[in-house]
Each structure stands twice: as structure tokens, then as C-alpha cells.
Amino acid sequence: MPFLLPALLINIVIILxxxxxxxxxxxxxxxxxxxxxxxxxxxxxAIFADPVFFSALINNIKWTAIFxxxxxAMGLGAGSLLLVARRGRTFFQxxxxxxxxxxxxxxxxxxxxxxxxxxxxxxxxxxLYGIALADPLARPPxxxxxVASVDLWHWWGFLxxxxxxxxxxxxxxxxxxxxxxxxxxxxxxxYVLIPAIRPTITLMMIxxxxxxxxxxxxxxxxxxxxxxxxxxxxxxLSYRYAFYNYxxxxxxxxxxxxxxxxxxxxxxxxxxxxxxxx
Amino acid sequence: xxxxxxxxxxxASYSILAVGAVIALFxxxxxxxxxxxxxxxxxxxxxxxxRALQWVNFSRxxxxxxxxxxxxxxxxxxxxxxxxxxxxxxxxxxxxxRQIARGWRWISAYLLATTTLPIQLYLFPLYFGFAHFGLIDxxxxxxFVYTAIFSPFSIFLLRTYFLAIPKEVEEAAVMDGANxxxxxxxxxxxxxxxxxxxxxxxxxxxxxxEFLISSTFLQSHDQQTAxxxxxxxxxxxxxxxxxxxxxAILIVAPVLIAFLLMQRRFIEGMASGSxxx
Numbered sequence: 018m019p020f021l022l023p024a025l026l027i028n029i030v031i032i033l034x035x036x037x038x039x040x041x042x043x044x045x046x047x048x049x050x051x052x053x054x055x056x057x058x059x060x061x062x063a064i065f066a067d068p069v070f071f072s073a074l075i076n077n078i079k080w081t082a083i084f085x086x087x088x089x090a091m092g093l094g095a096g097s098l099l100l101v102a103r104r105g106r107t108f109f110q111x112x113x114x115x116x117x118x119x120x121x122x123x124x125x126x127x128x129x130x131x132x133x134x135x136x137x138x139x140x141x142x143x144x145l146y147g148i149a150l151a152d153p154l155a156r157p158p159x160x161x162x163x164v165a166s167v168d169l170w171h172w173w174g175f176l177x178x179x180x181x182x183x184x185x186x187x188x189x190x191x192x193x194x195x196x197x198x199x200x201x202x203x204x205x206x207x208y209v210l211i212p213a214i215r216p217t218i219t220l221m222m223i224x225x226x227x228x229x230x231x232x233x234x235x236x237x238x239x240x241x242x243x244x245x246x247x248x249x250x251x252x253x254l255s256y257r258y259a260f261y262n263y264x265x266x267x268x269x270x271x272x273x274x275x276x277x278x279x280x281x282x283x284x285x286x287x288x289x290x291x292x293x294x295x
Numbered sequence: 296x297x298x299x300x301x302x303x304x305x306x307a308s309y310s311i312l313a314v315g316a317v318i319a320l321f322x323x324x325x326x327x328x329x330x331x332x333x334x335x336x337x338x339x340x341x342x343x344x345x346r347a348l349q350w351v352n353f354s355r356x357x358x359x360x361x362x363x364x365x366x367x368x369x370x371x372x373x374x375x376x377x378x379x380x381x382x383x384x385x386x387x388x389x390x391x392x393r394q395i396a397r398g399w400r401w402i403s404a405y406l407l408a409t410t411t412l413p414i415q416l417y418l419f420p421l422y423f424g425f426a427h428f429g430l431i432d433x434x435x436x437x438x439f440v441y442t443a444i445f446s447p448f449s450i451f452l453l454r455t456y457f458l459a460i461p462k463e464v465e466e467a468a469v470m471d472g473a474n475x476x477x478x479x480x481x482x483x484x485x486x487x488x489x490x491x492x493x494x495x496x497x498x499x500x501x502x503x504x505e506f507l508i509s510s511t512f513l514q515s516h517d518q519q520t521a522x523x524x525x526x527x528x529x530x531x532x533x534x535x536x537x538x539x540x541x542x543a544i545l546i547v548a549p550v551l552i553a554f555l556l557m558q559r560r561f562i563e564g565m566a567s568g569s570x571x572x
Contacts, residue, residue, distance in 0.1 A: 021391075031417070031443030035417035101308040112316045112320060127323070137341055141338070141341050170318070233507055275416070290451075
């Protein structure tokens with residue numbers, strides 16, 4: 018036990034105790050300064066009556082759908098092509114991994130200023146050729162997708178590298194047999210490569226679901242959930258309730274909703290990881 | 296395998312991989328090019344190369360934006376967090392690998408579950424707790440938060456390294472009269488030093504880049520980490536993007552250098568636990 022004590026002690030003080038306090042906070046009214054009062058389920062009733070809560074929840078679901086498909090498809094595609102590219106493999110992996118290691122705030126500002134900005138960015142460059150484009154972050158119909166695109170750019174290289182590492186463990190004779198039988202790229206993917214790395218894909222999908230409900234940085238930096246709450250997600254809504262409106266009860270209630278969605282995925286995640294004895 | 300593939304297939308594969316590389320590199324090259332242009336040049340043509348290299352953007356980011364000071368804060372937070380994570384995680388990982396603690400299965404399930412929790416589930420009480428004890432704006436107190444958040448991942452990574460050590464090595468030391476602590480500290484720990492380096496790199500990267508917690512806990516200009524200081528630099532249309540991109544490069548540079556020198560270790564570390572089957 019003494020070996021575990023320092024790590025567990027820090028974990029319990031920083032995470033467990035505050036998490037339990039947040040659960041309690043969801044049932045009180047508190048502005049962060051005066052004495053809290055017990056209000057039962059009023060905070061949950063308040064957030065369920067807030068239309069922004071539901072649009073944020075739907076945005077989280079859209080976000081999950083985007084990240085379960087596009088980056089996973091890109092990662093599988095690039096990962097399998099890296100099998101073919103014997104020479105230059107490491108080079109491509111390093112390039113694809115570069116966006117992953119750059120701080121989210123830096124990535125966000127680079128995209129905001131140099132891509133989306135109608136004065137200083139790529140969008141503004143089109144104006145020189147007479148194509149007037151609006152800032153996609155500033156329009157409600159496109160804001161969420163513009164933010165998700167930035168996260169996607171930041172994220173897909175990680176999946177490419179992971180899937181390539183998994184593909185490398187596939188029995189090479191299986192791949193060659195399929196090729197000799199005349200299988201094309203999509204047949205090879207469908208009947209040989211994807212079934213062979215299914216456990217890795219499953220794990221990545223579970224982590225995608227968990228992370229999609231935690232998404233915060235890009236939304237907060239790029240749009241603050243706007244314009245008109247069109248890109249608000251649950252984590253930014255919770256933060257807004259706490260540090261902009263000083264209503265800790267609803268902030269905690271939203272945090273519990275996020276945790277609830279993550280919990281189901283987490284159960285599967287812990288099971289998969291523990292199957293290998295972790 | 297390449298013998299069975301046609302030249303056309305191989306050419307097409309490289310072309311698609313090259314498109315991926317362009318996608319990854321395009322925004323980064325805009326960052327570098329813009330950091331060397333004046334604001335007027337950027338607005339006149341966002342994609343054009345600089346007429347004269349504006350190194351002054353870097354010195355303005357360093358002094359006017361006080362990035363020098365905030366980079367030092369980042370280094371302090373990251374340094375302490377890395378030391379805390381490596382020391383506490385290696386001990387915990389050893390205990391879990393050798394199963395010397397009762398309930399180790401539950402403990403590891405608990406630690407694994409905390410890695411998937413939303414930060415908002417513990418952020419607010421933690422914030423008011425820190426405020427109560429006067430720990431807001433304290434970069435060292437922040438290191439403890441990062442230790443709690445990033446150590447579970449480090450523990451599981453290091454555990455696999457400890458499991459790879461043959462039991463016989465430790466048993467021999469026990470026969471010679473060494474106690475648990477001596478076996479851990481003198482025999483096992485040196486054998487997992489490659490794992491500790493990986494953990495130091497990954498947790499250092501995560502701490503250096505972290506935004507949500509640092510921006511909540513560090514509010515005064517003097518105490519902000521580089522990422523938080525960078526966030527406050529702007530984002531409005533009137534912003535001086537040349538200076539902001541120069542600041543971006545200064546923040547990314549240490550990470551980039553470490554990554555290019557030890558990319559294999561970075562990638563292996565971040566991929567650990569993800570490849571199954």
C-alpha cells in the first residue's frame with residue numbers, strides 16, 4: 018500500500034472528493050459565494066427547461082457522429098496505404114502526427130487567423146479572386162462544423178498512426194493471398210484488413226464516444242459556443258453556467274449529464290482494457 | 296507484398312498519402328510564413344511570401360506580450376508535474392504489476408475510469424477549494440492537478456514495463472536480503488528507465504499544452520502559462536496576426552524539437568494501450 022499511497026492520495030484529493038462534491042452541488046442553489054441551499058431536483062428541471070441545453074446535447078451527438086466516421090475513415094485509409102508505402106513510411110507518420118502534438122489553443126488560433134478569417138486567412142485570399150466567402154465560424158449553420166473541422170485536422174493523424182500500427186500486425190500471407198486472388202483495395206479492406214484489426218477499431222470508437230462528450234477547447238477558443246449558441250456543447254455550457262452566470266447548481270447538473278453519457282462508454286472501455294490484465 | 300501490387304497502385308497510394316501530408320502541413324506553413332509578415336502584408340495577400348522577414352514579430356511577442364515570462368511559468372509547471380508524475384506513477388505501477396496491494400484490480404479499474412471523466416465533474420469544487428486556500432495563480436499547485444489527471448495513463452504504461460521484468464531478477468535480490476523498497480528502487484526502477492522517459496515526454500507534452508484547467512486557475516498576467524497567455528493575445532479581426540503566429544511558434548518550438556528528436560518514443564507512448572488484439 019505505501020507504494021500506491023502518493024498517487025492515490027493526489028488522485029482522491031484532486032478528482033474523487035471534488036467529483037463527489039459536484040454530485041452534491043447538483044442538488045443545491047449556490048452562486049459560489051453565499052451559503053448554498055438545498056433545492057432537490059430544481060437544477061435538473063432548470064437545465065431541461067433551457068433550450069440551449071438541448072441544442073448543446075444535439076451538437077454533442079452530431080460531434081460524435083462526425084468523429085465516429087470521418088477521422089476513422091481517414092485513419093483507416095492512410096493507415097492501410099502506409100502498408101504499401103515501404104519507403105517514406107516514417108516520414109509520413111511524423112508529418113501526420115505533427116498536428117496531434119501542437120497545443121489546442123495554438124491550433125485553434127492558427128485556423129481562426131490563417132484559414133477562416135475573412136481578412137487574414139485563406140477565406141480572405143479567395144476574395145482576391147472575386148470569390149466572397151463569409152467566416153464559417155461566424156454563421157450559425159456552419160459554426161459547429163467549422164469548429165469540428167479544426168479538431169478533425171488535429172486528431173486524424175493519431176488514428177492513422179494507431180491503425181497503421183495495428184495493420185502491421187496482420188499476417189502478411191493473408192494479405193498476399195487476397196491480392197493474388199485479385200482482391201481490390203476495398204475488398205482487401207472489407208474482408209481482410211478491417212476484420213483483422215476489429216478490436217483496435219472498437220476501442221478507438223469507444224474512446225471517440227467518450228471524448229466527443231468531453232470536447233471543450235476548440236469550441237471555447239473558436240466560438241465560445243456562439244454565434245447564438247449554435248456551436249454550444251455540454252462542456253462549454255457547464256462552464257458558462259459556473260463561471261459566467263455563477264450558478265453552480267446547473268453547472269454541476271450538466272456535468273452529471275456529461276458523465277452519464279460517458280459512463281456507459283467507460284464501462285465498455287474498462288472491460289476491454291482489463292481483459293488484457295490491466 | 297509490393298511484388299503483387301501494380302506500379303499504378305503504388306503510385307496512387309503515394310499520391311493519396313502526399314495529399315494527407317499537404318492537409319497536415321498547410322496550416323502549419325501558413326503559421327510560419329505569417330509569423331514573418333507584417334499585418335498589412337497578411338491582409339493584402341494571406342498566402343503570399345513575406346517581402347522582408349519580420350523577425351521583429353518574435354521580439355514583440357517575447358517582450359510586449361510577456362511570452363518570455365509565461366514560457367518560464369510553463370516550464371516550472373511542466374517540470375514539477377513531470378517529476379511528480381514519474382515518481383508517484385512508477386511506485387504505483389510497480390505495486391499494481393506485482394499485485395502487492397489488496398484490491399489492486401479495483402484500484403486499477405478506478406484509475407482507468409478517472410481518465411474518462413469530464414473535467415467539469417471536479418473542476419468547480421476544486422476551483423473554490425483552491426481559492427479558499429489561496430492557491431489560485433500558483434503554478435506549483437497546478438502541477439498537482441496535472442499529476443492527478445495524467446498519472447493514471449502513466450501508471451498503466453509503466454505497469455507494462457514492470458511486467459516485462461522477469462520475476463527471477465527480483466527473487467535473486469530478495470534472496471540476498473533486499474527488502475521490497477530496495478528491490479524496487481535498486482533493481483526494477485533502473486530496468487524501466489526507457490518507460491519513465493516515455494512517460495516524462497507524454498505527460499510533459501500534455502501539461503505544456505493543457506488549456507482548460509490552466510486558464511481557470513491562472514488569472515494574473517504574471518502567473519499565466521504560455522498557452523493561457525497566448526489565448527489572451529487576441530483573436531479579434533483587428534488582431535496582429537504576425538505577432539500572434541510568432542508567439543505560436545515560440546510555444547510550439549520546444550515541443551516540436553523534442554518530438555523530432557524522439558518521435559518514435561512519442562508515437563509509441565501515445566499509441567500505448569490503443570492497439571489491441
